Amino acid sequence: MRITIGDLLLRRLTELGIEYLLGVPGDYNLQLLEQVKNMGGLEFVGTCNELNAAYAADGYARLKGCAAILTTYGVGELSAICGVAGASAEHVPVVCITGAPPLYAMEQGIALHHTLADGNYDDMMNCFRQFTVAQTRLTPTNAAVEIDRVLCACIREKRPVYIQLPSNISYLEVDAPEGGLDLSFPSEPLQLEAACAHLLRVWSQATKPALLIDMDAERFGLAALLKRLSEKTQAPYASLTTGKCILDETAPLWAGLYVGEASSEQAKQCIEGSDCLIATAPRFIEGNSGLFTQKLPARTVMLGGNSVTIENVHYEGVRASELIARLTDGLESNVCVDLPAAARQSWQVEQDAPLTQSRLWPRIARFIDKGDVVLAESGTSNIGLTPQMLSENVTYVTANIWGSIGYTLPATLGTTLAAPDRRHLLFIGDGSFQLTVQELSTILRLGLKPIVFLLNNRGYTIERFILGMEDAYNDVANWKYADLLGVFSDAGNYMAMQARTEAELEAALEKAADSNSLCFIELHLDPFDAPAALKVFGPATAEFDYGPRGPQRLLA
Structure with missing residues (x-):
């Protein structure tokens, strides 16, 4: 069948179950965005920057099985590459599409904007080659074969892939195979x-x-x-x-x-x-x-x-x-052993007690319900939640291996798009929040309804317990976090609350449970408090990272 290269690529994305293409417009990818408008079942969601698009795609793919981002050549794709590398480390399939300069310009080595002006058009693909399992530059002669090859590699290997789409070929027609993308790969x-x-x-x-x-x-x-x-x-x-x-x-x-x-x-x-x-x-x-x-x-x-x-x-x-x-x-069933399921200890609120890490996370674990999607930012949130026994069918999203702070806020954009009928709970510290806060505006713009728990502990708690407990390099500015929602949205489609005591936390949780809008709960915590596991992890990390003559010994 005859089909344009752009339409073939977009059709294949929909066959993978992808409903949203995440990214940032740029002059080299606008021609594909024009084609997206006419592609049923696929919608473009513009993010505040390309790094956040990559994080959002990572979150989307963890629930949907695959995701796609669209960037522009050079400046856009390099902005996204940290998130793409994270998806590679975490075994998450993401299709990275970059709108590239015209094919003739690349083949002739013409110096253009968004490049190093040296005529080298292999450098960007070489960067992505380190973090993707398949790469291609589409041309009219290879597009029908290469699109399928690269997308199949993404699904089979559960890793990101990279596609360069030159700006002047997206509307050219090619002969493509009849039928859908063949993802069958049975065992030998x-x-x-x-x-x-x-x-x-x-x-x-x-x-x-x-x-x-x-x-x-x-x-x-x-x-x-x-x-x-x-x-x-x-x-x-x-x-x-x-x-x-x-x-x-x-x-x-x-x-x-x-x-x-x-x-x-x-x-x-x-x-x-x-x-x-x-x-x-x-x-x-x-x-x-x-x-x-x-x-x-x-x-x-x-x-x-x-x-x-x-x-x-x-x-x-x-x-x-x-x-x-x-x-x-091939195995016979064993007699079911009547083992008791693990039970949580009883819980009683200490009304006027300030929030502490030791009591916060067991209480939060009780708030998390069956079927929830939980996003735990690297550091305090993940370390506090990991030991807690969570309910059945909870999806737990974090970047344990890559550990890039700020990941979970835009990832929440991705998970809520992927599963809008589920409840999404984000737990993120103030330091991480400040890295990717812009994407909260996208979540509000789209009318999505996660519950966001902002841990205000005045800086990088995990780093404090590794080194520099009271040093300024672990501090961050103390924003008026709850006021940010009014800056990002004038629709009033949110609820902002703060909690300093256990009684205030209970009230906030009760309102959040009954809310039908985005809920933002700022939790005020002691900067020098931490989950028990972090108090052990921090010094152990210092010993591992710095050795027996490291600064952690000198400061002890």
Whole structure:
């Protein structure tokens, strides 16, 4: 069929389930935006800057399976690259489309604006090559093939991809294949049979099988399959902090968070004592491993998205989802053990007590309900919420590996667009908030309704506990945060509240629970207070980062 290059690209995005294209207009991408206007099922959402667009796309893709951003060449795409690198680190599929200069200008090396004026048009793609699994510059001769190749790589690898669309070819017609994008990539049959037989043999010999959940369980669609395997066989499971809430934390078979030596005894025995551990390709960093104190058993089965390792035998071309489905079908059901689900301690408000980190997070955990989307900013919020047992079917969004502060506010734009019928709760500190605050205006402009908890602790609490507890470099300006909503929107479609005591927090939570608009709750906290885990993490990080003669020793 004959179709323009721009329309083919946009049609393929809709076939991936993408409903919103996020980004910033620029002269090299305006021709594609004209085509977006006529593309049913796809809407452009302009963000305040390209970095925020990348963060928003990351949040959108975590709930929808894929996202797309649109930038302009050079200045726009380099602004987004930090967020794209974060999506790569966190295994999030994002399609990065950049409106590029005319094809003839690039081929002839003509010096133009938004470039280094040196005629080099390979530099931007070389930058993105480091953080994407496929890249292309579209031309009339390659577009029909290259669009499909790159998008399939995005879905299969669960990583960002990069597409340059020269400004003068978007309206040119090409012959494209009939039918939709072919995303089928089944396992190699003989490899799958061999891997399944091997795994069944190892599992049948085990007396203490267990599961270890990391983020790839969600990225590659394994969560429901692993839940079924656990329930059928009564195999317990633990989660890395980077895999929080992917499986139910309230279920009797959940053993807790596995963090190496920092794990509870129950979680440690479950994982380290297993004689057949199925792990969803965990990637251990200092934060989720208890400073690399993890000890996985010899018989650990590593599930990649499209490969598996069993007893040091590597099976390439095996989809983990197919393997787990076959394993579960081939096993007999175990008698359900009547284990009590974990129970929360009782809670009673201390009316006039000032807010403290030790009591804030257990109370917040009770406010989080089934089906909520929780976005926890790196630092205090994530460290405070991670140990809390959250309700069933909660989606927990954070950037544990990349750790770029400010990520969660624009990510909330993405998650609310992806799942407008769910309740979205953002927890972010004042320092992080100041980095990406502009996107609150987009959330208000679109009439989205998250609940935003702003932790006002006068600066970078996590950094204070690493180094510089009272130093000015960890301070930030104390904005009138609750007043910002009136600056960003004149529609009055929000509710702003503040809380300094537990009684004020209860009142704010009650109003937020009943609200049908964006709720902004500013929590006033002691700058030198922190969750218990952060008080341990900070000094340990200082020792790891600076060594035995570091400044943390001199200042002690």
